[in-house]
Amino acid sequence: MTYEKYLYLYNHGKNVKVKVRNYKKDDFSELIKIQEESFPPPYPSDAWWNEEQLTNHVMLFPEGALCVEVDGVLAGSMTGVLVTFDPAHPEHTWEEITDNGYIRNHDPNGNTLYVVDICIRPAFRKLDLGKWLMQSMYEVVVHKDLDRLLGGGRLPGFHKVADRMTIEEYYDAVICGEWKDPVTSFLLRCGRTPVGIATNYLEDEESHNYAALMEWRNPFKEVK
Known part of the structure; x- marks a missing residue:
């Protein structure tokens, strides 16, 4: 193709x-x-x-x-x-x-x-x-x-708040729009939806090695 x-x-x-x-x-x-x-x-x-x-x-x-x-x-x-x-x-x-x-x-x-x-x-x-x-x-x-497009989104804003928020709290705040993250907020604007948090995903000091696993499901298929 x-x-x-x-x-x-x-x-x-x-x-x-x-x-x-x-x-x-x-x-x-x-x-x-x-x-x-x-x-x-x-x-x-x-x-x-x-x-x-x-x-x-x-x-x-x-x-x-x-x-x-x-x-x-x-x-x-x-x-x-x-x-x-x-x-x-x-x-x-x-x-x-x-x-x-x-x-x-x-x-x-x-x-x-x-x-x-x-x-x-x-x-x-x-x-x-x-x-x-x-x-x-x-x-x-x-x-x-x-079935889907899938990928891990960096969470480079996490290092700024890691002393007062857990990664789960940061992730939830980004997903609901209370906090903006340079990468994961962009993925949300592109139509990607959250799957969960990936640990030790990539050597990334800013994200403390975490990533937001994000997908886009094929709207023409029933994905189990």
Whole structure:
């Protein structure tokens, strides 16, 4: 399946042409540059995408390798992998469910599209491109007749209140809108719904290694 979608978004007094499509080998150097811009030092450079990971994305599951262009400039990407998810046993880490971003565990018969990564170039973050990429992944879920889109959302605001709130209290406050979190509040605005708290999900000092497990269920399927 080849994915390609066009839309126009308002930016600084004019509409700009936006294209969402599958990324390919010719995009690799720019995708790595976007990671570098989005996660500058002290973020470790070995945590950015590398060519082997990106090659696996386009070879093993090209339908889950999406990028977005603004007036022909690559502005961000989102990557997914198919997994078999059992809601009765939701425990996992980012590293194990995504094969540390290499997705060699991609399951063509999986029931769930799992979000490996989403990244938007800082200069383009006011255009809601992350939301449009998420919407595009929902369309992949429907097209492939999957049960859901699933992923762990960081909770980077937690470290500011960890001395006076438990992670459960913080999570509940974010979900009900009493507290805004930079990542998980964004996922809620994208239509994702809470599944629970993932412990030791990712080495992340700001989130104290926690994540909010968030899903979007296929509205055309009865998901058990």
